[in-house]
Amino acid sequence: MKRYYGFKFLVLMLSLVVLSGIAVGQEITGVLTGSVKDSNGAAVKGATVTITDSQKKLVVRTTTTDENGSFTASELHVGTYDVTVEAQNFKKHVESNVQLDVGARRNLDVSLEAGNVEEVVTVQADAVAVELGTPTVSTVINGDQARELSLNNRNWVQLITL
Numbered sequence: 001m002k003r004y005y006g007f008k009f010l011v012l013m014l015s016l017v018v019l020s021g022i023a024v025g026q027e028i029t030g031v032l033t034g035s036v037k038d039s040n041g042a043a044v045k046g047a048t049v050t051i052t053d054s055q056k057k058l059v060v061r062t063t064t065t066d067e068n069g070s071f072t073a074s075e076l077h078v079g080t081y082d083v084t085v086e087a088q089n090f091k092k093h094v095e096s097n098v099q100l101d102v103g104a105r106r107n108l109d110v111s112l113e114a115g116n117v118e119e120v121v122t123v124q125a126d127a128v129a130v131e132l133g134t135p136t137v138s139t140v141i142n143g144d145q146a147r148e149l150s151l152n153n154r155n156w157v158q159l160i161t162l
Contacts, residue, residue, distance in 0.1 A: 030100040032073045034108035036065050036085055043069030044112055047087035054080040054097060078102050083110075091115035094122045101140040 032051065036044040049071045051061040060081065061073045083095040090112040100106055113121065141149075 028102060029075045029077055030102065030104040030106065032076055032081070032083070032098070032100060032106050032108060034071055034110060036069045036071070036087070036110045036112060038090070039111060039113050043067070044087050044090065045069060047071075047085055047090075047112070049073070050084040050086070051076065052082045052084065054082050076100055083108060085110045085112065087112055089114060091121050096122060096124050101142075104140075 034049075036047045036049070038044055043065070045065060045067050047065045047069070049063050049065065050059060051063075051073055052059050060076065063071050063073055065071045078101060079099075081098045081100060083098055085093045085095075091114070093110050093112055095108060095110070098106065098108065
């Protein structure tokens with residue numbers, strides 16, 4: 001009998017280890033990276049990058065560029081953002097409607113023009129159709145699409161078979 005309980009315990013522990021790995025692998029955020037350069041292609045060090053939720057009009061993250069002009073904003077929730085880039089002696093640059101999906105690594109390269117502080121450059125962006133950051137094939141189904149699908153009893157497991 002002791003041996004039988006030992007086997008059950010071993011199977012239980014092995015199952016917990018395997019299932020915990022699956023649970024840890026679930027992502028609910030995305031990453032926004034990019035670089036800021038001037039009109040000559042030189043990196044702009046110390047530019048302020050402000051990420052604002054487009055719908056809530058709430059500043060989510062503020063970061064500055066490093067000596068290479070690069071910035072990274074990780075663990076951003078899925079949604080649409082407005083990205084504002086400002087640097088001294090450059091025009092303010094705004095990227096509107098930057099879509100960030102689950103597990104996505106969105107790259108945003110900005111070119112700043114020299115100019116007065118009063119001038120603002122606004123760019124309207126559409127969602128990127130091709131994911132270039134990772135070599136995997138994937139499709140993101142947003143909430144509106146999931147509600148419109150004809151699923152039996154709204155069973156989310158049926159989404160896997162699509």
